[in-house]
Amino acid sequence: MYEELLLELFSEEIPARLQRKALVDAVTTFSDVMENYNAVYDEVKSFVSPRRLTLLVRGLQPRTKSLVERKRGPSVSAAEKAVDGFLRSNDKTMDDLLKIDNYYYVDVETQTFETRDLIGDMITDFITSMPWQKSMRWYLEDQGTLSAFWVRPIRSILCVYDGTPVDVYVKSVGIRTCAHTYGHRFLAPGAIDISDFECYKEKLEAAHVILDYEKKRNYIDMEMTKKAAGFGLHVRYDDGLLDEVAGLVEYPFVHVGVIDERFMQLPSEVLSTSMKIHQKYFTMTYPDSVIAPFYGVVTNVPATEVMSEGLNRVLRARLSDAAFFYKEDLDVTLEAFAQRLSNVVFHEKLGSMAQKIDRMMSIANTKDEHRAIALCKADLLTQMVGEFPELQGTIGGIYAHVQDESAELCTAIREHYKPANASDSVPSTLLGSRISFFDKIDNLVGLLGIGIKPTGSKDPFALRRTALAVVKLLCESDGSILDSETLSWYIDTLTTAYLDQGVPLDADTDEIVKEFLVERFKTFAIDGLEIGADVVNAVVNSFEDPFSLDYRVAIEKAKRMNNITTLDGFDTVRTAYKRAAGIIGDVHVDPLQVRDVQFHDSYMMKVSDTMQVLCSGADVAFSRIIEASAAILEACDNVLMNDPDPKVRIANMYLLSKFVCVVRNEIGDLTYM
Amino acid sequence: MISFQDIIFKLQKFWAEHGCAILQPYDTEVGAGTSHYVTTLKALDSNYWAAAFVQPCRRPKDGRYADNPNRTQYYYQFQVIIKPAPANPQELYLDSLRAVGFDMAAHDVRFVEDDWENPSLGAAGLGWEVWCDGMEITQYTYFQQVGGINCSVIPVEITYGLERIATFMQGVESHFDINWNGKEGDQKLTYGDVLSRFEREFSCYNFDVASIDILLEHFDNYETECSRLLAHSLVMPAYEQCVKANHCFNILDARGVISVTERAGYIARVRALAKSCCQAWIESL
Numbered sequence: 001m002y003e004e005l006l007l008e009l010f011s012e013e014i015p016a017r018l019q020r021k022a023l024v025d026a027v028t029t030f031s032d033v034m035e036n037y038n039a040v041y042d043e044v045k046s047f048v049s050p051r052r053l054t055l056l057v058r059g060l061q062p063r064t065k066s067l068v069e070r071k072r073g074p075s076v077s078a079a080e081k082a083v084d085g086f087l088r089s090n091d092k093t094m095d096d097l098l099k100i101d102n103y104y105y106v107d108v109e110t111q112t113f114e115t116r117d118l119i120g121d122m123i124t125d126f127i128t129s130m131p132w133q134k135s136m137r138w139y140l141e142d143q144g145t146l147s148a149f150w151v152r153p154i155r156s157i158l159c160v161y162d163g164t165p166v167d168v169y170v171k172s173v174g175i176r177t178c179a180h181t182y183g184h185r186f187l188a189p190g191a192i193d194i195s196d197f198e199c200y201k202e203k204l205e206a207a208h209v210i211l212d213y214e215k216k217r218n219y220i221d222m223e224m225t226k227k228a229a230g231f232g233l234h235v236r237y238d239d240g241l242l243d244e245v246a247g248l249v250e251y252p253f254v255h256v257g258v259i260d261e262r263f264m265q266l267p268s269e270v271l272s273t274s275m276k277i278h279q280k281y282f283t284m285t286y287p288d289s290v291i292a293p294f295y296g297v298v299t300n301v302p303a304t305e306v307m308s309e310g311l312n313r314v315l316r317a318r319l320s321d322a323a324f325f326y327k328e329d330l331d332v333t334l335e336a337f338a339q340r341l342s343n344v345v346f347h348e349k350l351g352s353m354a355q356k357i358d359r360m361m362s363i364a365n366t367k368d369e370h371r372a373i374a375l376c377k378a379d380l381l382t383q384m385v386g387e388f389p390e391l392q393g394t395i396g397g398i399y400a401h402v403q404d405e406s407a408e409l410c411t412a413i414r415e416h417y418k419p420a421n422a423s424d425s426v427p428s429t430l431l432g433s434r435i436s437f438f439d440k441i442d443n444l445v446g447l448l449g450i451g452i453k454p455t456g457s458k459d460p461f462a463l464r465r466t467a468l469a470v471v472k473l474l475c476e477s478d479g480s481i482l483d484s485e486t487l488s489w490y491i492d493t494l495t496t497a498y499l500d501q502g503v504p505l506d507a508d509t510d511e512i513v514k515e516f517l518v519e520r521f522k523t524f525a526i527d528g529l530e531i532g533a534d535v536v537n538a539v540v541n542s543f544e545d546p547f548s549l550d551y552r553v554a555i556e557k558a559k560r561m562n563n564i565t566t567l568d569g570f571d572t573v574r575t576a577y578k579r580a581a582g583i584i585g586d587v588h589v590d591p592l593q594v595r596d597v598q599f600h601d602s603y604m605m606k607v608s609d610t611m612q613v614l615c616s617g618a619d620v621a622f623s624r625i626i627e628a629s630a631a632i633l634e635a636c637d638n639v640l641m642n643d644p645d646p647k648v649r650i651a652n653m654y655l656l657s658k659f660v661c662v663v664r665n666e667i668g669d670l671t672y673m
Numbered sequence: 674m675i676s677f678q679d680i681i682f683k684l685q686k687f688w689a690e691h692g693c694a695i696l697q698p699y700d701t702e703v704g705a706g707t708s709h710y711v712t713t714l715k716a717l718d719s720n721y722w723a724a725a726f727v728q729p730c731r732r733p734k735d736g737r738y739a740d741n742p743n744r745t746q747y748y749y750q751f752q753v754i755i756k757p758a759p760a761n762p763q764e765l766y767l768d769s770l771r772a773v774g775f776d777m778a779a780h781d782v783r784f785v786e787d788d789w790e791n792p793s794l795g796a797a798g799l800g801w802e803v804w805c806d807g808m809e810i811t812q813y814t815y816f817q818q819v820g821g822i823n824c825s826v827i828p829v830e831i832t833y834g835l836e837r838i839a840t841f842m843q844g845v846e847s848h849f850d851i852n853w854n855g856k857e858g859d860q861k862l863t864y865g866d867v868l869s870r871f872e873r874e875f876s877c878y879n880f881d882v883a884s885i886d887i888l889l890e891h892f893d894n895y896e897t898e899c900s901r902l903l904a905h906s907l908v909m910p911a912y913e914q915c916v917k918a919n920h921c922f923n924i925l926d927a928r929g930v931i932s933v934t935e936r937a938g939y940i941a942r943v944r945a946l947a948k949s950c951c952q953a954w955i956e957s958l
Contacts, residue, residue: 012763013801015786050784134788136799136817139757139827146827152799153815155761186777248783279807297807299781306779310806310841317743317808317846324741343932 005041005057006197007123008158008181012051014151016247018133019048022151023213025131030055033125037118038064038110047211049250051185054211055126056197062162066112073097073104116161120168120177123157124148127172140174148172156182163196183207184250186301208251217246223254224296228284231256233292236272236283245280245298255303257281257311259293263319267398270322273388278318279311325383334399337378344380347461350446351501353377359497360438363490365483372412372435375400379413393417419472421465422528426476433477440466440473441513445494448512449505467520474551475524487514487548514547521551529555531562538668561668569626576629577663577670579636580656589654599651603635607655615658620666632659675774676855677839677864681727684751684833687772688725691765693753696726701913702920705730705791706752706832710912713794713947714954715754716816719825722756727835731920733927736876739869742847743840746875746927747868751833758815758829766803766813766831774842781806789814792940794947795821798830810837820951836864879927888928892921892939899946908953915946 007030014022026046034041034057042059073086076099083104087093090106098105127148135149147153150173157177159166165179180191181200188207194200201211210216221242228235246252263271268283268291275281275295282296297311342354350356360373379385379396388395397414401407408431415427416435427433443466454463473481482490491510498505506512518540525536539558540546564570599605610628614620635641641656643649663670675683685695699709706712706728715722728750736746759765763784771777784801789812791797800814812832816824836848843852849865856862895918902911922939925931931939 013784013786017786134799136815137827138815141757141760146825153758186782248785281807300783301778301781303781304779306776306844307781307806309844310780310808313840313846314806314808320742321744324737 003059003061003162004160004197005060005119005162006054006158006160006194006200007057007126008052008054008200009127009150009154010052010156010158010181011150011154012152014048014050014053014247015134016050016244018151019050019213019247020243021133022046022053022130023048026053026055029130030057030122030126033122033129034060036125037115037122038067038112039115039118039122040065048213048247049209049211049216050248051250052181052209054200060115060161062115064113064115064118066109068107069110070098070105070107073106076102076104078104116166119159119161119166120170123159123168123170123177124172127154127170142174143171147174156180158194158200160194160196183209184300187251210251213246216249216252217242220246220252220254220298223252224282224298227254227256228294228296231284231292231294233284233286233294234289235296236285238276238282241276241280241282248280249298249300251300253299253302255297255299255308255311256284257295257297257308257315259295260312260316260319261293263316263323264291264293266319266322266326267395269391269394269398270326270384270388271319273391274318274322275315277388277390279315281315322384322387325387329382329384329395329399330402332382333403334375334378334396337381338375340381341377344377347446349450350498350503353380355501356442359442359494359501360435362497363438363441363493364434368406368409368412368431369434369438371405372409372416372431373438375405375409376413376416376435376439419469422468422472422524426473430478430480433473433481434483437470437473437477437481440470441490442494444470444513444516445491445505445509446498446503448516449495449498449509450503451506463516464520464523467517468524471517471521471524471551475521475555479552487517511547518547518549521549521554525555525558529559529562531558532565534673535562535565535668538670538673541669541671542664542667557668564622564667565673567622569622569629572633573625573629573663573667574670574673576632576636577660580632581660581671583636583641584653584656584660587653587657589650589657601639603631603639604652604655607631607635607659611655611658611662614662620662625663625666628659628662632656674844674852674855675842677835677851677853679855680773680835680839680842681751683773684769685725687769688723688753691723691755691759693723693725693755696724698726698728699916701916702731703728703916704732704919704923706750707791707794707796707830708916708919709752710909712752712754712830713796713819713951714908714912716756716819716824716828717822717951717955718958720756722754722828725751725753728752731923733875733879733924736872736879736927738876739849739865739872742849743836745836745848745868745872746879747872748848749835751835753831753833754828756828757826762829762831763813766811769831770805773838775805784813785809787812792944794819795944795951800830805841808837808841810834810841820948820955822951822955839864879924880929883924883928885925885928885930888921888925892918892925895921896942896946899950903949903953906953906957908950908957911953912947912950915943915950918946919943 023046027044031044040061041057045056047054071090074082090108092106096106127150132151135151137146137149138153140147154173154175157170157175158181159177160179166177169176180193182189183192183204184207192203192207204211224235271291272283275283284292284294284296286292341357342352344353346353346356357373357377361370364370364373376396379392379399382395384395385392393416394414397410400410400413408429411429412432412435415432416439418424418427418436427436447461447463452461488510491513495505495509522536525531526533536558539554539561543549599608610631614624614628641652643652689695696711703709709728711724729747730750731747733746735744737744783804785804787802789798789800796819798814798816802809803811803813814830816828816830818824836851839851840848845851849863849869851864852861853864853867854862895914899911899914902914922943
């Protein structure tokens with residue numbers, strides 16, 4: 001096709017987890033490369049399958065664009081000869097001469113090139129600049145050297161420009177570009193000649209390669225749902241797994257297999273985790289959500305009888321291992337496991353998990369809490385969690401149930417790692433939320449208290465995620481999560497507990513932790529709830545001590561304010577607030593001084609009236625704030641607030657302060673809005 | 674049906690035809706074929722190297738008293754190491770499966786990312802585990818680094834899990850049911866006939882009976898001896914002491930007498946030995 005560049009780097013299997021990011025990176029990287037060469041193009045698209053990363057550039061002009069370069073010549077005081085020489089060397093005349101700041105200049109157009117001649121260099125640059133998370137080198141026999149870095153060895157490069165094959169030798173990977181590709185590794189292994197993208201797409205699909213990642217993913221989703229429905233079952237939707245299996249096949253075939261009945265007594269979480277982690281199988285359920293003895297699997301070739309038997313057999317092997325762990329674990333009580341927690345390191349400077357448990361005890365209150373804390377980390381010692389670390393908590397909850405702990409306790413243990421991320425919910429019970437809070441606030445106090453801080457993208461102890469979880473717990477749990485104590489009390493008590501264990505923390509730990517939480521609160525509100533950054537700051541600043549937020553109030557306020565900012569009349573309120581705040585400045589008005597004030601001008605009387613209405617009800621309606629704001633603005637335009645008479649001045653200031661105070665409480669600090 | 678030994682014969686024949694020297698196993702306890710000096714030490718220079726061999730592996734912690742059909746503390750790998758990796762190693766590998774009798778049309782064979790790392794050898798590589806119908810049957814790696822040193826020529830290492838391939842090809846459920854010699858009736862010898870008592874007794878030894886004091890003493894001795902031999906520039910004997918120390922540590926670990934903190938210490942000690950050996954090897958080239 002005219003002005004179309006098709007480039008395919010055909011390699012050994014690209015890891016599934018890297019494919020989606022590669023789609024994005026390939027476009028930006030190749031665009032940058034083309035721009036470096038001054039190439040002119042309309043758009044770049046990318047495609048990925050396990051064995052290829054493909055770029056399609058549309059509207060790639062045959063010649064690169066020329067740029068104007070301003071060249072400096074001799075100074076204006078230089079001899080004429082020098083100027084002549086300068087003009088001659090740039091092929092310019094006197095008319096082209098520019099005089100800027102005592103120097104002569106000429107504008108010279110840079111040379112342009114045939115785009116086709118640059119493609120080889122572009123491919124080389126693309127390979128060098130593509131940011132793979134992990135890449136490797138391989139040996140180039142013809143050169144006796146190692147290749148450039150790529151995710152896996154490149155075996156062939158297809159390149160067609162403007163309907164004609166590009167023939168260049170890409171030295172860094174030792175490959176000459178060609179006009180053919182290969183289809184599915186097993187179903188269509190032969191070479192396929194390609195003339196342009198349309199042909200590429202069609203021929204590949206016929207050769208069992210689906211180029212469009214989303215299409216492949218959707219197909220799997222639909223096909224799996226359909227096959228499950230054939231058995232009267234549902235597929236347990238799993239976004240991450242869907243991504244992964246899509247990245248593992250060039251063409252998806254969906255098959256439903258059978259779980260051996262004897263493993264159905266295993267906890268369903270163990271079944272589905274084992275299937276997912278080890279086998280990348282999808283869990284299927286009955287309409288009532290109970291796990292069914294079937295699984296869904298995506299294969300790269302159509303299922304055969306022997307394959308189907310193989311898929312079932314490998315699952316049996318996996319599950320017998322899980323069954324072994326389950327049986328062995330249940331021979332030991334959670335208390336006995338918990339006793340071994342002194343052998344588990346929490347952090348090398350912060351002692352063992354047993355010591356962590358002791359500290360959590362120091363901030364707990366009820367008997368139930370103490371029991372839950374004593375058992376909540378015991379499952380770290382079980383073989384099942386050793387095998388499936390992602391089941392920590394879940395396994396503790398299941399084993400607690402087996403040993404007849406109360407339902408509330410089992411749920412609390414099971415859920416005490418929640419919320420795992422910004423979109424995860426908080427534990428369903430107050431007990432669970434409290435244990436989760438104790439666990440996480442202890443992490444923050446200890447780790448921040450010994451000076452560990454996340455830097456850039458590095459946060460090895462997941463401090464940001466932990467703080468976000470604490471913020472969510474404070475915002476979204478039942479109101480009494482802090483019980484009758486303050487956040488500072490928890491931090492101080494834990495600091496003392498650390499000290500008692502011989503771990504002195506930073507003297508400013510209380511401030512550091514609170515500041516860190518406020519930062520996370522802002523991120524949570526801005527990124528998680530899509531509340532404007534200015535709104536969030538306005539709300540945080542509206543608290544007397546911005547580091548001691550009442551998070552529940554703050555989050556509600558931020559949500560409300562975010563709505564308010566879109567309403568008609570908000571501009572009026574903001575302007576009024578800024579003017580009022582500006583006039584008051586640092587003046588502090590003692591309300592006692594302003595008793596029995598009479599306003600004699602109609603503007604201030606109106607302000608006074610609207611303020612009275614505003615402050616009379618328990619709920620402050622936004623419409624009333626607007627009314628008061630309008631009155632304030634009008635008064636500011638017409639009344640000298642700084643009245644020479646101190647009595648009047650104080651009265652004016654008092655009203656303005658009150659207005660600012662109400663807006664700040666009800667909406668937020670609008671100073672920087 | 675192909676017997677266990679026939680799988681080995683066919684793999685040996687295949688790789689011999691592709692230029693590999695067919696070796697015998699390393700005669701000391703190792704956790705993987707990678708620990709055979711023909712893999713680790715030989716990966717470090719830039720000379721051509723190609724070898725294939727069966728390596729019995731010992732992983733004391735994986736013992737299950739012969740109760741688990743698929744997990745044992747002793748098993749066999751078929752190890753191939755070729756340096757530099759040829760131009761079409763994946764195809765060669767798939768051909769080797771065909772040579773063993775795999776029907777590629779009937780199975781789902783895939784290369785699933787699995788980068789390999791052995792911190793105690795300072796070794797790392799990129800590659801895949803090869804899945805056949807959802808079962809990992811091979812580990813396939815392009816070495817990038819050994820002994821903390823970047824490889825000057827990139828080797829490919831292909832490690833077949835022989836028992837898994839056999840259970841697969843023979844359609845049996847348990848390693849112990851694998852037909853070893855291909856005979857039926859009275860003359861049939863299974864994997865269980867060869868190894869189930871071995872497995873049971875070694876599980877007891879590893880988990881319950883091994884003398885902790887003796888093992889600790891052995892560990893210290895191997896460590897001392899390794900350093901002493903390095904001082905004499907005897908790299909291969911030194912390396913062997915390092916491998917033995919590592920196995921000692923593995924039994925102690927299975928015995929459950931090593932705490933988490935101690936564990937890190939032991940691993941660091943073995944790593945230091947391995948690194949010294951690799952460095953000494955490179956210096957001696």
